[in-house]
């Protein structure tokens with residue numbers, strides 16, 4: 170527009186949408202997800218119109234078509250329970266054998282992957298969907314929220330994962346982010362992100378623990394904070410332990426009560442989902458009161474269930490104990506005692522359960538720290554790290570591998586190559602040899618876990634080193650190298666050292682996605698990309714148009730006297746047309762109306778310009794002039 | 801480059817933990833991949849290799865036992881690669897007796913006491929290593945290190961057993 174650019178004094182103009190892109194931090198939670206941004210070291214969660222930062226990690230594929238995420242998806246639960254997926258994070262990189270049932274029923278219809286060990290898929294609305302593409306929908310919704318809140322493209326992100334996530338789950342998360350169109354700057358461990366937000370905010374130094382009990386996962390990390398260095402000393406957890414388990418325990422009990430009263434002899438997926446939803450509600454109520462009750466209606470048959478806090482605590486006592494056992498193990502791994510811990514930061518919604526708070530306080534011997542909202546602290550830390558990675562920053566995050574990495578050797582025994590709690594990035598190698606005369610191939614089986622036997626660890630990948638020259642048993646020197654990058658992702662390569670036969674693979678086959686899967690998903694998201702792009706262009710046009718309206722209003726307020734009545738009426742009419750175009754959905758109309766208004770306002774702009782020049786000639790500096798124009 | 805040199809520290813059996821941390825943090829500030837996110841791939845790869853080598857060095861030198869083993873190897877003491885083989889009959893005997901004791905310990909407290917004894921033993925043996933290095937008595941260093949390795953494994957096993965006992969009694 171040729172109108173003089175008018176800004177508030179001291180304020181820089183809104184940059185054009187698309188002019189550079191921002192990096193956000195995302196906490197992709199089992200129950201809730203949050204997106205945040207940091208500017209100059211100040212992080213803030215991005216809210217919706219109603220001021221909510223948390224987006225329920227729920228995705229719905231309504232029978233009417235399309236995809237819904239968050240509260241809208243959750244609202245569809247009563248009508249179309251089969252088309253709604255919650256807690257999909259628990260399935261990331263998992264096989265069918267990892268799934269939990271309630272009263273013997275899974276809350277979703279599953280489709281085991283093609284191979285026995287493949288990641289499961291869910292059958293929803295007649296289509297098999299992988300946890301990766303379902304998670305990608307959540308990420309896309311967060312991206313949209315961020316772009317609307319910031320009026321900018323958002324393409325880069327730091328995404329958090331439970332510290333205890335294995336390689337398969339990390340890879341699945343990174344893939345989901347890619348499908349959602351993000352460039353992943355870094356995967357950061359959730360407790361580390363929380364410590365970062367906490368430490369930077371409070372300027373704390375010393376030994377701190379983070380106890381993170383969310384909806385689906387538990388993590389406990391021990392960190393040393395010192396002059397901008399966040400050094401993880403040890404970490405541990407359970408990726409299948411969280412508030413969901415508490416819900417399941419309550420739901421099981423209610424369904425058993427109904428069965429005892431002869432109400433239902435068989436429960437289905439929908440019944441399980443309804444029982445879980447009620448269970449969660451009752452559980453959350455018990456954080457503030459001693460007893461509660463709920464009404465469960467299945468197939469039009471209602472039942473009433475009472476629950477006291479004491480009963481609930483008895484039901485979850487074992488889970489809480491398990492978290493404390495893990496915490497003690499982490500302390501022992503770091504060679505530290507609870508007394509040395511300066512403070513324990515509580516993260517995650519399930520730390521609102523009074524029993525959890527009491528037990529953690531008892532173990533550490535100090536009241537836990539909850540100064541930063543436990544729902545947002547992880548996303549805030551991720552945002553800080555995103556800013557540090559793109560804009561530079563002085564903090565240093567030193568993280569570790571949560572689980573040992575190793576290889577299968579004779580007899581199904583694991584030979585550890587990278588022990589748990591090794592600082593990353595790391596590159597370590599181990600030499601192996603052939604055990605038969607003339608052996609020309611060697612099977613390499615990569616596993617992750619703490620147990621001694623391969624069968625008890627997670628299998629990450631198998632490959633074969635071929636072309637070993639025939640030698641007597643024990644003469645070949647096969648070096649297997651493990652590299653874990655700063656995202657915690659593993660690459661394994663093998664080489665026969667006497668001849669240099671080499672093979673390199675990126676480990677992800679067993680539970681990862683096949684290339685075809687990934688290609689399909691990218692294709693799907695390209696199909697949607699067109700719709701996304703149209704929406705983006707419309708948003709941009711609106712932003713631009715609103716800006717010129719603001720500029721015009723400011724100019725009119727100041728120099729309206731330069732116009733006669735007819736000119737003023739014409740401008741007002743043009744203005745009204747643009748306003749109604751902005752309210753509509755037609756980008757072309759917005760652009761046309763904006764252009765028409767620009768033409769109309771040209772003489773006005775010129776007159777203002779002349780006057781500006783005259784004032785300048787009258788001895789006023791340009792700076793003064795600009796700030797006066799902006800008054 | 802050896803681990804001491806990589807961290808800019810003099811090769812020695814005893815290291816002040818704070819000095820090790822200082823050197824390590826300063827170099828990681830320079831090389832950690834987080835500082836290279838926007839750099840071209842070659843620079844990123846170099847930083848990653850450098851940071852990994854620093855981590856390897858730090859990890860090796862931080863723990864007194866692994867530092868002692870590494871230092872001994874620099875001095876030409878040869879040790880079996882895995883920690884499992886015991887070729888010293890005296891140590892073998894000691895190990896068998898200790899294992900029996902561990903199996904007989906029925907309570908978490910009893911197991912804890914055994915682990916604590918092993919750790920105490922380790923501390924004292926580590927403290928005595930210095931004089932062996934001064935005399936450059938390679939066979940004695942080797943013998944002491946093998947025993948230390950065994951004690952470390954034993955303490956680890958005791959810890960696992962204690963966890964199991966605590967879990968089953970919980």
Ligand SMILES: Nc1ncnc2c1ncn2[C@@H]1O[C@H](COP(=O)(O)OP(=O)(O)OP(=O)(O)O)[C@@H](O)[C@H]1O
Nearest residue numbers: 198199200201383384385386412453456517518519
């Ligand atoms: N007042 C409350 N009392 C008890 N539990 C609560 C309360 N508020 C929330 N929760 C529980 O906290 C869990 C959600 O926590 P949070 O949002 O931290 O999880 P998440 O980040 O989505 O999951 P994760 O970190 O495991 O991936 C749910 O199980 C929820 O029921």
Ligand SMILES: [Mg+2]
Nearest residue numbers: 198383517547
């Ligand atoms: Mg969480």
